Amino acid sequence: MPATTTVSRATLNRTTLARQALLDRADESAATMIERLVGLQAQEPLEPYVGLWSRLATFAPAELVGLLERREAVRTLMMRRTLHLHTAADALRFRPVHHAMIVQRTASVRAREISGLDPDRLAEVAEPRFDEPRTTSEVARAVAAEWPDVPIPALSDLVSVVVPLVQVPPRGIWGRRAAARNLTLAGWLGDVEPAPAEEVLDELVLRYLAAYGPATSSDVRAWSGLAGLPAVIKRLRPRLRSYRDDAGRELLDLADAELTPADRPAPPRFLPAFDNVVLGYADRSRMIDDEHKHHSVAGARFVLLDGRVAGVWTSTGDAESGVTVEIEPFRPLPQRERTALTAEAERLAAFLGDGTEGRVSYLP
Known part of the structure; x- marks a missing residue:
């Protein structure tokens, strides 16, 4: 195809959805999907479960729980200095090339508070403190005597990046709430020589x-x-x-990748907070209109209709009482579209409720 070929925004949208398994759910494992997406955003510890459910033909939370508990997947800082869920192999392979950026971004934000602090020295004294799962605040307080003028929150923030860390279970385990306790990436997964x-x-x-x-x-x-x-x-x-x-x-x-036709039907889908299918671009217009893009940095969970962000959703309840999925569309929904969206929302409510039938409601 000639280099001058123009690809419309609609074609970009459908191609992205196809590659992200948001047109047709993929018949593959959670580990394969995590690798396919080069990780899932995991700032909110349980959100990746929804991201996988929306993309996989068969997915149960126990599959991801098993990956985390067997150390085959981890939650660690990576792209854009944000927490991502990666396979163990990808975490070990990609963290070294991201490390300098992660440290630099944090140091830049905290520049006034950490004047004179040597990140390499902080890493040297902090790393041995992660001999068992600890919060970064605990480690910051333990080493604070060397930097008495640095506020603990700033020191904790720096500790979280100068040492490559993994947030270990039970953090990120379905149905559980737990503090973000960390071990070193090497301590959790083993020490591996970085690739070139x-x-x-x-x-x-x-x-x-x-x-x-x-x-x-x-x-x-x-x-x-x-x-x-x-x-x-x-x-x-x-x-x-x-x-x-x-x-x-x-x-x-x-060179050998195919484009997906712009007229390919796109079913309703529910995205978790901070999903990279929206955040993973400088120009997000293939997925979301400019008037709504402020929601993407606020942690909104998006509804996709006809392949584009068309609303936000929240959930309340639990497996015992049943989960309610509440949808706030950005525009009036034709009956056909509303029917299809409600059916998908009912499936989501049952997933979030561990099989218990849930409910769907709409905000005006």
Whole structure:
């Protein structure tokens, strides 16, 4: 296909949904899906369960619980300095190339409070304190004597990034609430020699495009938080295909990847908070209108209708009483659309209620 081919926003939308298994649920394992998406946002510890349920043909919470308890999946800081759920192999492979960015972003936010603090020295004294699961605040208080002028919240924030950490179970276990206690990534998964950075960055960009493409180089940076990607993209160009979007910007994609037709039907879907299918771009217009994009950074759980964000949802209740899924559409819903959305919401309520039949309500 010629480099000048223009890909419409509607085609980008359907292609993204297809690659994210949000058109047709995938008949694959939770671990495979986590790898396919290059991780799931996990700032809210239980949200990845909904992200997997919306994408997998058969998914029960026990599957992800098992991955976490067997140390085959972990919750750790990664892209954009946010918590992500990754397979163990990806966490070990990708954290080294993100580490400097994670530390730099935190140090920049806390610059006034941590003046004179050496991050390497903090890592040296903090790491041994994670010999058993601890909160970062506990460790910050334990080492605070060396930095008496640094407030504990700032020191805790720095501790959370200068040492690569994993939030260990029971944090993130379905049906449980637990403090964010941490062990080191190496202590939890084993110490592994980092792969060459160029090799890892090439893989990261290629896997991003496989799951989120076609996308601009700005999209790749916005998703990852990493600088220095132009050199990676230059190195990868022989393996990529180039398009243009409606605004004339270059879109990159895998050379053998297919586009999904814009007229492909898109069923209703429910997204968890901070889902990367919305957040994973500099230009989020393929998924959400500008007038609603402020919801994406506020942790709203989105409703997709005809492939686009068309409302938000919340849930109340539990397995004993039944879960109510409450939907607030951004626009009036035709009866056909409302019927399909209600049916999907009923399935979601049953999932959240561990099989107990739930309810669906709509806000005006």
